[in-house]
Structure formats: C-alpha cells, structure tokens
Amino acid sequence: MLPYYPSDQPHTAWLRSVLAHPRRHAKSCLAALVLFSVFCFLWSAGLTSSLRNTLDYPRNNGLPPLYKEWYELERKLPQHNDSLPYPEGANGRYFYASNHVWGLGFNNALQEQLFLSHLAYISNRSFVFDAYVWDDKTEEPFVQYNGNLIPSRIPLSAFIAGPTVGAPFGEDEIIPRSVTKEYFQRVCPQPALIKSDDVNGLLGTSASAEVMMKAWSDLLRKMPERCVEVGQSNQIFDYMFFGNGDRIIPFLDDFIRSPVITHFAWSSLISSAVANNADLIVEKPTFLQRVFSAWSGSQPVFNATDYSTSIPGLLAVHVRRGDFEEHCKSLTSWRSGFMGWLQSPILPDHFYKRDSADHEEPNKLVKDHYAKHCWPTIEQIVAKIDEVRQTEEGRGLDRVYIMTNGPSEWVTELKEKLMWSGVWNRVTSSRELTLNTEQRYVAQAVDMAIAMRSQVFIGNGFSSLSANVVLLRLSRLFGWRTNRLW
Structure with missing residues (x-):
C-alpha cells in the first residue's frame, strides 16, 4: 500500500509554491546547481591538498627526524x-x-x-x-x-x-x-x-x-x-x-x-606519500566523477599500495642533476657502460662506448656521446620523450612526471618546453611533492614508487636508482619495452 501524505505536508506546499512562482524557483534551482558544481570542483581539487597539510608531522625543533x-x-x-x-x-x-x-x-x-x-x-x-x-x-x-x-x-x-x-x-x-x-x-x-x-x-x-x-x-x-x-x-x-x-x-x-x-613493497611512509600526492600523477576526475564523489562522500579510487598494475597515461622520467654532472665526467674518463641490469639485451635502448683516437683523454665526440645519455640537455630530453610517446608502448600517454633533483628554474624550463608541444595534459615533478618531515629524507623512494607503476619509464642508464626501478618493473611483468633509457 502506498504511503498517504496529508495535504499540509511540506513537500506538497513546496510544489504549490513552484507552480505559482515558476521563474523565481527556476533561478533558485540554477543558483543551487552552480553552488553545488563549485563545491564539487573545490572539494575534488582541495581535499587532497588540505589532507596532505594536516598530515605534516611537527618539526623536531628544526632538526631532521629521528624515525x-x-x-x-x-x-x-x-x-x-x-x-x-x-x-x-x-x-x-x-x-x-x-x-x-x-x-x-x-x-x-x-x-x-x-x-x-x-x-x-x-x-x-x-x-x-x-x-x-x-x-x-x-x-x-x-x-x-x-x-x-x-x-x-x-x-x-x-x-x-x-x-x-x-x-x-x-x-x-x-x-x-x-x-x-x-x-x-x-x-x-x-x-x-x-x-x-x-x-x-x-x-x-x-x-x-x-x-x-x-x-x-x-x-x-x-x-x-x-x-x-x-x-x-x-x-x-x-x-x-x-x-x-x-x-x-x-x-x-x-x-x-x-x-x-x-x-617487495614500499613502506607505508612511502605509500602514504604517493597517495597524498596522487593528484600529481593520476588522471584528473571528470566533472561527473566529481559530482558523484561529492554526492556519495567518496573519492575516486587510487590504490597507492597496488604495485602490480600500472598508472595508465603516466610517463615517468628520471633526470639526474646536481652533483651527477661530475659523476658523468668521471664515467666518461673511465669509459663506463650502463649499470649492470640496464645492459640487458631485452631492453630497447643500449649504450655503445666510443673511444678517442688516442684512447686516453676523451675528445669532444666522446664527451658529447656520454653527456647525451648521462646528462641530457632539455632539448635532448624533449626529443627522447617525443620519440617514446610515438611508440606502441607510448600510446595513450598524456601526463609526464619528472623525477629530478634539478634546480626549480631548470625544472620549470623543462616543463614549459614539454607543455609547449601541446601533446601533454599535465607535466609535474618531484619539486611539487607535498611531503611531511619524515618523507622529505626518503623522497627518492617516493619517486621510485611512482616510476615503478608508470605506464612507461625513461631512466638514466648510469643510475642505480633507474636500475632498481627497471628491476622492480620487470618483476611485476610490465612490458620490457616500457623501460626506456636516455
């Protein structure tokens, strides 16, 4: 039997009011819809950021954490x-x-x-x-x-x-x-x-x-x-x-x-950092997804501890800077090759040594050859990324995450050059991570956890970090051609 509502119930009174004043109520509904849409946008854009800020541990009187x-x-x-x-x-x-x-x-x-x-x-x-x-x-x-x-x-x-x-x-x-x-x-x-x-x-x-x-x-x-x-x-x-x-x-x-x-897994300290920075690496939810999330009280699902699946659309690139410049010069003098794992013939990119004519001091040709793979310029980085994007494995890539210790100005220039190409929806970097006090001193592992799950990874063949990332990706059976090197 259907429920019976007396004529003086609020919902019928509201209906009579709508019928009597349709324009006034249409404006009210439109205003409510606009406010709700703004709320959905601010909720989806700001909740993660505010949550990250509340998770920041108190500083140990300005000293590093003791863990x-x-x-x-x-x-x-x-x-x-x-x-x-x-x-x-x-x-x-x-x-x-x-x-x-x-x-x-x-x-x-x-x-x-x-x-x-x-x-x-x-x-x-x-x-x-x-x-x-x-x-x-x-x-x-x-x-x-x-x-x-x-x-x-x-x-x-x-x-x-x-x-x-x-x-x-x-x-x-x-x-x-x-x-x-x-x-x-x-x-x-x-x-x-x-x-x-x-x-x-x-x-x-x-x-x-x-x-x-x-x-x-x-x-x-x-x-x-x-x-x-x-x-x-x-x-x-x-x-x-x-x-x-x-x-x-x-x-x-x-x-x-x-x-x-x-x-193997990353610690909860690392996984929580990835989760709190998910907005930098995962696809932004659509308007309808934001509306549904706001209505249901849930957030779009991103499991930061699932190391067996990749993040679709994400290209992670490892670009060493800082003191690595001197290391690259030493590698050139030693005529070194890629790190051991990264010399594997199953990987698509290989490094072929070039010797100077006198086999002693490396000439400019040798130095430039090493620099391209160990210390690539912004132009060389952009060119390699474009090359990888056009491969079968690069299909669907629309975001770039730059793992780097480079200075902010340099990172900004690289991001601008990538965005200028018009093919990327978003380019972010390590410099934008929001980390608590303990996470700041293990930040390289946060980068690695992100790279481990990217759809495609471009690493530095002379870096133990890149070598370990490739090893972990291979252990999760990600396609071997999704592991690229400068």
Missing part, C-alpha cells in the same frame, strides 16, 4: 622472540654482513641489501638487516651534507617493506624471517666471523652472480655455527659487481622470481 616510530616497529617484529622454534628464535641460524656499504646513495645500499637478503633466503638463514647508513663513523644522529643537517642513519623499514625487513616469505613459514641487527647481537653475542675474501678471493673478480650465490650459500648451509657475520672486509657484492652486466644479467630471471623481489 623513532620506525625503529620501534622494527623492534616489535614477532620473530624477535627467543622461544620461537628452529630455525628462528634463540636456536635460529643467522647471517649478517656487517661490512655492508655506507656513505653511498640509498640505491647503492638497496641493491646490496636485496642481494644479501636473497643469499640468506637460499641459505635458509635469517637475514640480519641494518639501517641505511650515511656516516658509520659517528654515533651522532645527524651529520652535515652540503651545508645541511641530515640523519646519519635511517631505518630501512622507513623506505621499504617485504621480506628484507622482516615480512614473511608468503605461505612458507619454514623460511626464517629477517631480524634487526640489535636482535642478532642479543641472540648471537659471539658470531663466527668470516671475511668476504674467504670466498670471493677463490672465485676471482669476474665471477658471475650465479657462481657467487652458489659458493656463498653452500658455505652458509654447511657451517655448523648458528650465527655468521661477514666482518671487516670488502663487500660481498660491491659497486663494481652491480655495474658489470656480464656478471649479473644471466642472474636476472632467477632474481626477479625470488620472493625477496616478488614480495
């Missing part, structure tokens, strides 16, 4: 429990490379930590992870760098998540989980100390990644000692190793299938 919360979360990992059964707990088997790299960029440290974590995994030992260390010689929480205070150490879990920093290896609980250095030192007060040369010295300087992994895992499995530490000596996997394609490319297929890589 106390992240250290505490590491300490509370469930595997830090002496009573756990073998191979964890007080009777577990552990592997710690205390000779890990320090004083280099985050991505130099990351590639080493991922390799060491995989070595521990195939050796059936718990990997012992440490902080990202900028200055190992000080106990102070901060150090000077380029006239600014920076953290001397940042917990690795502030950058990444996954098995390397203690997450389980999927369903197989038999595999021992990673632990912190502090826990290792408590349950292993007197570890067996070995040096990298004990193995690497026998293998030689040209040993491949497969040969090295097998030799080291055989040793770590056979050693009866529960606790093994690789002490004061060269790194097991040093920067020369990661720059040598002949040594690591044959290992690529195995490595990207390792749970260390397939279960």
Whole structure:
C-alpha cells in the first residue's frame, strides 16, 4: 500500500509554491546547481591538498627526524622472540654482513641489501638487516651534507617493506624471517666471523652472480655455527659487481622470481606519500566523477599500495642533476657502460662506448656521446620523450612526471618546453611533492614508487636508482619495452 501524505505536508506546499512562482524557483534551482558544481570542483581539487597539510608531522625543533616510530616497529617484529622454534628464535641460524656499504646513495645500499637478503633466503638463514647508513663513523644522529643537517642513519623499514625487513616469505613459514641487527647481537653475542675474501678471493673478480650465490650459500648451509657475520672486509657484492652486466644479467630471471623481489613493497611512509600526492600523477576526475564523489562522500579510487598494475597515461622520467654532472665526467674518463641490469639485451635502448683516437683523454665526440645519455640537455630530453610517446608502448600517454633533483628554474624550463608541444595534459615533478618531515629524507623512494607503476619509464642508464626501478618493473611483468633509457 502506498504511503498517504496529508495535504499540509511540506513537500506538497513546496510544489504549490513552484507552480505559482515558476521563474523565481527556476533561478533558485540554477543558483543551487552552480553552488553545488563549485563545491564539487573545490572539494575534488582541495581535499587532497588540505589532507596532505594536516598530515605534516611537527618539526623536531628544526632538526631532521629521528624515525623513532620506525625503529620501534622494527623492534616489535614477532620473530624477535627467543622461544620461537628452529630455525628462528634463540636456536635460529643467522647471517649478517656487517661490512655492508655506507656513505653511498640509498640505491647503492638497496641493491646490496636485496642481494644479501636473497643469499640468506637460499641459505635458509635469517637475514640480519641494518639501517641505511650515511656516516658509520659517528654515533651522532645527524651529520652535515652540503651545508645541511641530515640523519646519519635511517631505518630501512622507513623506505621499504617485504621480506628484507622482516615480512614473511608468503605461505612458507619454514623460511626464517629477517631480524634487526640489535636482535642478532642479543641472540648471537659471539658470531663466527668470516671475511668476504674467504670466498670471493677463490672465485676471482669476474665471477658471475650465479657462481657467487652458489659458493656463498653452500658455505652458509654447511657451517655448523648458528650465527655468521661477514666482518671487516670488502663487500660481498660491491659497486663494481652491480655495474658489470656480464656478471649479473644471466642472474636476472632467477632474481626477479625470488620472493625477496616478488614480495617487495614500499613502506607505508612511502605509500602514504604517493597517495597524498596522487593528484600529481593520476588522471584528473571528470566533472561527473566529481559530482558523484561529492554526492556519495567518496573519492575516486587510487590504490597507492597496488604495485602490480600500472598508472595508465603516466610517463615517468628520471633526470639526474646536481652533483651527477661530475659523476658523468668521471664515467666518461673511465669509459663506463650502463649499470649492470640496464645492459640487458631485452631492453630497447643500449649504450655503445666510443673511444678517442688516442684512447686516453676523451675528445669532444666522446664527451658529447656520454653527456647525451648521462646528462641530457632539455632539448635532448624533449626529443627522447617525443620519440617514446610515438611508440606502441607510448600510446595513450598524456601526463609526464619528472623525477629530478634539478634546480626549480631548470625544472620549470623543462616543463614549459614539454607543455609547449601541446601533446601533454599535465607535466609535474618531484619539486611539487607535498611531503611531511619524515618523507622529505626518503623522497627518492617516493619517486621510485611512482616510476615503478608508470605506464612507461625513461631512466638514466648510469643510475642505480633507474636500475632498481627497471628491476622492480620487470618483476611485476610490465612490458620490457616500457623501460626506456636516455
């Protein structure tokens, strides 16, 4: 039975008023529609920005953050429990490379930590992870760098998540989980100390990644000692190793299938930064989408933690500036090639070395050749981007995100040149990220998380950051031709 409304109900009174004064109510409806449209636009454009501002952490009296919360979360990992059964707990088997790299960029440290974590995994030992260390010689929480205070150490879990920093290896609980250095030192007060040369010295300087992994895992499995530490000596996997394609490319297929890589994720600190800056990288919602979102009280869905799907239409480009200019000059003098992974024949862009006639000092031709790939000009960047946009993989690209440490004026000029072409809906950059205090010191990982999911990525072949991004993209089975290089 239909509900009965008495004649004096408000809705019928309103209807009589509309019929009696149609023009007045038409104007009111039009005004309400305009106000609602403005509200929808301001809501969709401003909510993310206001949310980002409210998430900004208070500054530590002007000093860099100490990341106390992240250290505490590491300490509370469930595997830090002496009573756990073998191979964890007080009777577990552990592997710690205390000779890990320090004083280099985050991505130099990351590639080493991922390799060491995989070595521990195939050796059936718990990997012992440490902080990202900028200055190992000080106990102070901060150090000077380029006239600014920076953290001397940042917990690795502030950058990444996954098995390397203690997450389980999927369903197989038999595999021992990673632990912190502090826990290792408590349950292993007197570890067996070995040096990298004990193995690497026998293998030689040209040993491949497969040969090295097998030799080291055989040793770590056979050693009866529960606790093994690789002490004061060269790194097991040093920067020369990661720059040598002949040594690591044959290992690529195995490595990207390792749970260390397939279960790799970015930390919640990084993912939240990506989510809070989604308006810089995702397609802007249409008017109807904004209206629906405002009406329903929801926002257009963007999952910042979904690393298995790309962001349609987004081109991420890595453009190194700053102190990289001097590094490019050194690479030219050394006649270096691309980073190891980036020498893979499956990638569409390759670097062919050119030597000077005298094979000593590089001439202008050689210098220009290296600069084009290592330190490209704005004109060369724009030309490469246009070339990539016209490929099959570049179909549908309409936004550019520039990952860069370049000065603001230079970035503005590059953005203007790209927008002048008339083919891009939007061009944004790292300079526009809104980050809280903790995120500012791990911002390179925010860029990497964005690049990892872009439809197409153009990287710097001489950069460990670009090499790691390509590695992660390949592990997610993004098309290999979507990874390009200057």
